[in-house]
Amino acid sequence: MERAPQTVQRLLAVVLACALAGPAFGAAASQESQPVEQGYRYLEQGENRRAVRAFRRADRDASGRSVEALIGLATAYLHRQKFDDAGAAARRAVDAAEDPESRAAAHHLLGLALFADGDAEKAELEAAARAFEAVAANGPPTSETRFSHALVLAHLERWDDAVGTYRDLLENDLDPDLDRSVRIKLCEGLLQREKSPGGGPVAMDAVSEKEARKLSAAMPWVQRPERLHTPQPYFGSKLAPGSRHVMIFKLLMDRYGCVRTVEPMKVDDSEMADISSAALRTWVYRPSAIGDRSVASHMFVTVRAEWGAPTVKHLGVHCRTVGSSLRCESQ
Numbered sequence: 001m002e003r004a005p006q007t008v009q010r011l012l013a014v015v016l017a018c019a020l021a022g023p024a025f026g027a028a029a030s031q032e033s034q035p036v037e038q039g040y041r042y043l044e045q046g047e048n049r050r051a052v053r054a055f056r057r058a059d060r061d062a063s064g065r066s067v068e069a070l071i072g073l074a075t076a077y078l079h080r081q082k083f084d085d086a087g088a089a090a091r092r093a094v095d096a097a098e099d100p101e102s103r104a105a106a107h108h109l110l111g112l113a114l115f116a117d118g119d120a121e122k123a124e125l126e127a128a129a130r131a132f133e134a135v136a137a138n139g140p141p142t143s144e145t146r147f148s149h150a151l152v153l154a155h156l157e158r159w160d161d162a163v164g165t166y167r168d169l170l171e172n173d174l175d176p177d178l179d180r181s182v183r184i185k186l187c188e189g190l191l192q193r194e195k196s197p198g199g200g201p202v203a204m205d206a207v208s209e210k211e212a213r214k215l216s217a218a219m220p221w222v223q224r225p226e227r228l229h230t231p232q233p234y235f236g237s238k239l240a241p242g243s244r245h246v247m248i249f250k251l252l253m254d255r256y257g258c259v260r261t262v263e264p265m266k267v268d269d270s271e272m273a274d275i276s277s278a279a280l281r282t283w284v285y286r287p288s289a290i291g292d293r294s295v296a297s298h299m300f301v302t303v304r305a306e307w308g309a310p311t312v313k314h315l316g317v318h319c320r321t322v323g324s325s326l327r328c329e330s331q
Helices: 005-015 023-029 034-044 048-061 067-079 083-096 100-116 122-137 143-155 159-169 176-195 209-218 270-280
Strands: 226-229 244-253 259-266 284-286 288-290 293-295 297-306 311-314 318-322 325-329
Touching: 034 048, 034 067, 048 067, 067 083, 067 100, 083 100, 100 122, 100 143, 122 143, 143 159, 143 176, 159 176, 176 226, 176 284, 244 270, 259 270, 270 297
Parallel strands: 297 325
Antiparallel strands: 226 284, 244 259, 244 297, 288 293, 297 311, 318 325
16 A cells, blocks of 8 residues: 555645644753753754754764654654665664653654655554654653554555544544544545455444433534545546536435435435545545534435536535434525
8 A cells, every 4th residue: 555645745734733842842852961952952943954954963962872862863853754865864773762651652753754754664653653652651652643653554555544543543632634644544544444355334323312312402502514534536538528417416424424324315416426426435524513513414416417517515504413423405
């Protein structure tokens, strides 16, 4: 399973942003070393080349024994996408670390360096997984570390482990950007799990009918699903000049916002319907909720495919409980 450049960029944007606020920065910010402090100031300002020079100077001044300088150096190299150099600095930080917080930060950066390299072989991915596991051995891992670990597990095609980690993460209050990334990766993992040899659909968690009635009676306010990732169907040459197609589909979303089934309700071309269904199956939402409880839901969408202007219209504007899920339909 290859990592596209865009995937690596999104990964770095999510997980490197936390490096300045996480244990790596916290361990270094309290130190009296001027080059170390200067290096982190450069990182905050986005001056990554200067940060590398500052941390290298601090490393030389400490004769290679400053874990704070090495952690900063690995972080700066990651920002510059110098993954081999980042990995080397992180390994030295692991060896130099004497306290659990610094060891956790060093292992986290090592895992990132091994995984973010798009040319990583399976052995390197397995080493990245071990690095993230070592973070947990030194204290409770952050959400960002667990997300990074799950991404590695997915690329190793350990779908059950990856899906389980994504779901566990979503039981917590996450930063909105991280929440969106986790939901998208969870839904991708569910699809890949179904397609994998010996795989199949993962059981869907649904609110029981009795529980749904109880929640609805106690908290009548219902929150609509929020679109997070809705790629449009691509019809290409299948859409003939002057042609126009209107199709209606019913989507079933689980309580995490993943579209689990797509049911054609009205179609006028089976091939166009198959293309539409494949795209709709990849859609991701922030899920429906009754009060503060996320629940499974139905959504009706219309696909209008016209020559030069294929569009998808969301009809769901009102939700009500139906059995163990919600039904969202046009008013």
